[in-house]
Amino acid sequence: MNFSLYNAGMFIKPCYKKSNGKKLAYWALVESYRTVKGPRHRIVAYLGQLKESHRKGIKQAAEGKNPHEEHGKPQFVQARLFNDNQLNNNQLKDAQLEPEWVEINTNGVRVENEKSFGGPWLALQLVKLLGLDDFLQQHIPPGEEHVAWSLVSLILVICRLLNPSSELYIAEHFYKSTALSDLLGVADDRINDDRLYRGLDKLLPKKNELETYLKNKLGNLFDLEFDLLLYDVTSTYFEGQCHANPLAKHGHSRDHRGDCKQVCIGLVVTKDGIPLGYEVFAGNMHDSKTYQEIIRTMEAKYGKADRIWCSDRGMTSKENIEFLKQDGRKFIIGTAKSELRNFERELLAQDWNVVREGLEVKLCPRDGEMFVLCRSADRREKEKAMHERFVVRMEKELEKVRASCSKRKCKKEVIDRRVGRIKTQNSRGAGLFDIKVEEHEGRATIAWTKKTSWQDWASLSEGCYLLRTNVMEWSAEELWRAYIQLTEAEAAFRIQKSDLRIRPIWHQKEERVLSHILVCFLAYVLWRTLGCMVKASGMGDEPRRVLDELSKINLVDVVLPTSAGVEIRKRCITRPTEHQEILLQYLGLNLPRQFKK
16 A cells, blocks of 8 residues: 555654753653645653652553543443552552661672563563463463473564564573573573474464454453454565475565565454454465455454455455455455546546545445545655656657667567567556557667557546445545555554564474464564553553663672672662653553562
């Protein structure tokens, strides 16, 4: 999808200010929005240290306790996020702890064994919130192994979230640099690449059960609705020949790696971007061929509820439309650009409805269905520039061909092939040119003219796209807003490819590849869970900054040599900065002060 985002989201920025001679930390909540002049930022709110009353109010809201009820019903419901058994930060500060006295040689005080703590600890809080640890423990029962496979699975998922890398790198470098051994009770020397590979094999058979469990858990936690499901397909490529993987095929590469074999991944998410499930397809399978299979799979898991399937024009085919109409399935689907020709009269009419600045829509009922014409100013400028670029480039190439024909004798077949290549390489502008290649006395000549009809249609249709649906009771704006939510599915792929590094895949066996994708899916579930917590706490909808900031908190061993010659070793968590304290307060998370070995 190439059109502009309706809302680019909100994020937080760290700031300082001076008050009474003191430097105070706070966060600015910033909204990114689009204008006709491009993206702009504006400050929505300032987030500082919470007062006790505010902190309790946020906690009650997160627990679903709302003192302001309307007609006996809560205005909104949010599942419990916090653990009542933990003391909050203020209570810890006020707690009366009996001091222990010992004489210390201050010249010998040192810090050793520094490890990353904040990231692994936060990831584990997300795991516990979802109950993922209990689920894995119940469904992957322990045997005679030294480390339970449920713990190995958790390590794979947490490491994918924090520092996506190979199993070998995790075993030899990353795991020992973190506090995971302290948090999970699995010693560094117990983690090796062979154990991690075998952990992948143990996790894969639980895929369907995991998807169903997480769908229900996330739905309860964040009061999700599943009335609109978004489906999109991406690809990820392999390094290697992948002879042992029948799914690895050459196909249309969205990663611009047509030289590599790949697999296609179809992902279903809610309108909030929460993943429900996915399927892996052969790398040479067209997007439209995956559509019916993914719908049948989701209906087999969750039933044929009254939901709307939303997808882009890559899924459009006669067979898929007929399939969607079976059993009364509802859909909103993009159509091919060529379909706009059937709506030329409507494009010329002036009865457009303005959704926002630079975007207009209108309804066009046809044959018991509803079509939605959309016209975007941003997209118009982009397509216009694209057409002009291809036209200019094609004209230059044609001039080169004409110069060649004038300098030497060329056969018509040779010039025809050159013209064919030029058209293929400049398909966006090829329709403008009417090209004639002729041969006289063994010398080919070339001439061309420009079609005014093509220019007129390009000018009329630039920036326009068409949606098709059988949802008849919605307005044009409502249908467009539902369709634009497909950006949530695209965002999921973007995060999995960049932040979670689902590409490239180094595994060669089919089962290992499927396990790798499952681990990436579970890491993305943790990512979205954190995103929901960030959004519920009023800190925007971008969890990346929160994760990066809290990951800077470390675990260290403080060594205190005493006058008696004995060294006291205390495992301590570094004190959070003012900015980190604010984030912890808003999330309702309580960082432990010390950590026992």
